[in-house]
Amino acid sequence: MNITHPKIEKYLMGLSTEDDRHILEMERIAKANDFPIVDRLVGRLLFVLTKLRSPNLIVELGSGFGYSAYWFSKALERGKVVLTEYDKENLDYAKRTFRESGLIRKAEFRVGNAIEMARGYRNIDILFIDIDKHQYLEAVKTLLPHLSRNALVIADNTLWYGRVAGRKKDRDTMGIKSFNDFMFASEDFFTTIVPLRDGVLVAYKVS
Amino acid sequence: MNITHPKIEKYLMGLSTEDDRHILEMERIAKANDFPIVDRLVGRLLFVLTKLRSPNLIVELGSGFGYSAYWFSKALERGKVVLTEYDKENLDYAKRTFRESGLIRKAEFRVGNAIEMARGYRNIDILFIDIDKHQYLEAVKTLLPHLSRNALVIADNTLWYGRVAGRKKDRDTMGIKSFNDFMFASEDFFTTIVPLRDGVLVAYKVS
Numbered sequence: 001m002n003i004t005h006p007k008i009e010k011y012l013m014g015l016s017t018e019d020d021r022h023i024l025e026m027e028r029i030a031k032a033n034d035f036p037i038v039d040r041l042v043g044r045l046l047f048v049l050t051k052l053r054s055p056n057l058i059v060e061l062g063s064g065f066g067y068s069a070y071w072f073s074k075a076l077e078r079g080k081v082v083l084t085e086y087d088k089e090n091l092d093y094a095k096r097t098f099r100e101s102g103l104i105r106k107a108e109f110r111v112g113n114a115i116e117m118a119r120g121y122r123n124i125d126i127l128f129i130d131i132d133k134h135q136y137l138e139a140v141k142t143l144l145p146h147l148s149r150n151a152l153v154i155a156d157n158t159l160w161y162g163r164v165a166g167r168k169k170d171r172d173t174m175g176i177k178s179f180n181d182f183m184f185a186s187e188d189f190f191t192t193i194v195p196l197r198d199g200v201l202v203a204y205k206v207s
Numbered sequence: 208m209n210i211t212h213p214k215i216e217k218y219l220m221g222l223s224t225e226d227d228r229h230i231l232e233m234e235r236i237a238k239a240n241d242f243p244i245v246d247r248l249v250g251r252l253l254f255v256l257t258k259l260r261s262p263n264l265i266v267e268l269g270s271g272f273g274y275s276a277y278w279f280s281k282a283l284e285r286g287k288v289v290l291t292e293y294d295k296e297n298l299d300y301a302k303r304t305f306r307e308s309g310l311i312r313k314a315e316f317r318v319g320n321a322i323e324m325a326r327g328y329r330n331i332d333i334l335f336i337d338i339d340k341h342q343y344l345e346a347v348k349t350l351l352p353h354l355s356r357n358a359l360v361i362a363d364n365t366l367w368y369g370r371v372a373g374r375k376k377d378r379d380t381m382g383i384k385s386f387n388d389f390m391f392a393s394e395d396f397f398t399t400i401v402p403l404r405d406g407v408l409v410a411y412k413v414s
Contacts (some may be wrong), residue, residue: 001212004402007372008210012400015391044399046412051357051397052259150258166344184222188256192251193219194401195211204255 001162003195009041016040017192020074022101026067037064038130038156043071046128049202050075053152055125056107060084061139062112062131066094068156072128073106080106083119084114089196115139123148129155134175137182144188151205153189154180159199210402216248217245223247227281229308233274244271245337245363246404250278253335253361256409257282260359262332266344267291269338270322273301275363279335280305280313287313289328291321322346330355336362341382344389351395358412360396362386366406 006144018024030037038046050058050072056079058072063083072081085091088111098104103194110117114131115138118124127146129139136155158164158180163173180201183191189203223379225231225247237244245253257265257279265279265287270290279288291311292298305311316326321338325331333353336346343362352381354360365371365387370380390398396410 001214003212003215005210005369007208008366008369008402011404012374015387038266044244045401047397048397048409049259049412078247113377157297159215162212165218180222190255192248194252194403195215196402202255204258
């Protein structure tokens with residue numbers, strides 16, 4: 001299922017020109033290796049949201065090789081982004097990119113279980129979730145006490161190739177659906193999903 | 208052209224339950240009269256953006272009967288939203304809704320030419336554009352000096368039924384395309400388009 005019409009996606013990509021060679025290189029590597037990244041349109045949305053929230057602390061659950069964290073860190077005026085990832089090689093790649101681009105002073109790199117490591121932080125202003133899809137609900141429930149006032153929770157793949165609107169009952173689809181249900185029903189959050197690429201949930205903590 | 212897959216739109220609407228009777232009533236009136244409003248999903252996005260920007264002054268160009276302004280004012284913690292509209296009857300309806308809901312102290316109602324009236328304001332934190340489509344570019348160029356630091360420009364219908372990705376060269380399509388081109392190329396803004404309903408341009412003023 002095409003969540004957004006391919007012609008619209010093409011039009012938006014045409015508008016979103018880029019000259020940051022690190023972004024271009026990460027996009028090239030992702031394409032060549034079929035490695036999932038949030039893509040440039042989502043990256044730009046993350047940039048705008050970060051500018052608006054002006055966070056001191058961003059914690060990413062599931063950073064891959066650092067593409068989304070790169071957009072976050074570009075938008076940061078102070079503070080830092082914590083990258084968490086179980087695959088050390090991915091994170092080593094991210095570290096190189098951040099070092100070469102001069103953004104490394106805004107970043108912290110942690111290898112291991114994302115949720116466990118995130119529990120070590122307090123006053124998270126932006127929590128970005130991109131781990132295994134059946135873990136989303138556990139992640140937000142566990143980390144709720146670790147969020148700052150008016151925090152943003154941003155989660156990728158919340159339309160899950162459109163499967164959320166279908167009848168499949170596999171673990172990942174059900175995981176995403178129960179996460180979305182929880183976020184929209186929660187009195188702690190005001191939640192919306194932006195249908196860019198695979199669906200980006202953006203929830204504003206009202207407390 | 209379906210900008211977003213209808214099943215996805217239906218799924219998102221199902222998540223976005225609403226119990227504010229004024230919102231429900233405006234949605235009912237819009238549907239019954241085929242009156243264009245930004246719709247609930249866009250309304251919720253406006254709410255989140257307003258919470259994040261925490262504005263003192265929102266100016267709307269083209270308020271219709273007040274649906275988008277209602278979402279803005281619900282999110283306002285201080286400050287006001289200025290509704291501008293050439294049709295006095297629409298604005299009278301908006302005024303009644305705002306009075307009944309208790310939001311009227313956050314709103315100002317102006318009948319006449321939207322761009323002309325907006326020029327009377329300084330330090331606009333959020334400029335919302337929803338007038339005739341060939342006037343978008345003129346609107347943002349005219350009002351640029353009236354925007355505050357790190358203002359948001361939000362514009363509706365920037366995918367114009369998908370026509371921006373086609374070959375039509377009518378005045379409105381060309382108007383939207385030149386506006387989008389200008390916003391994405393401008394050094395004053397970092398711009399993104401959210402493909403909700405008819406496309407919502409969100410631009411962060413970087414200066």
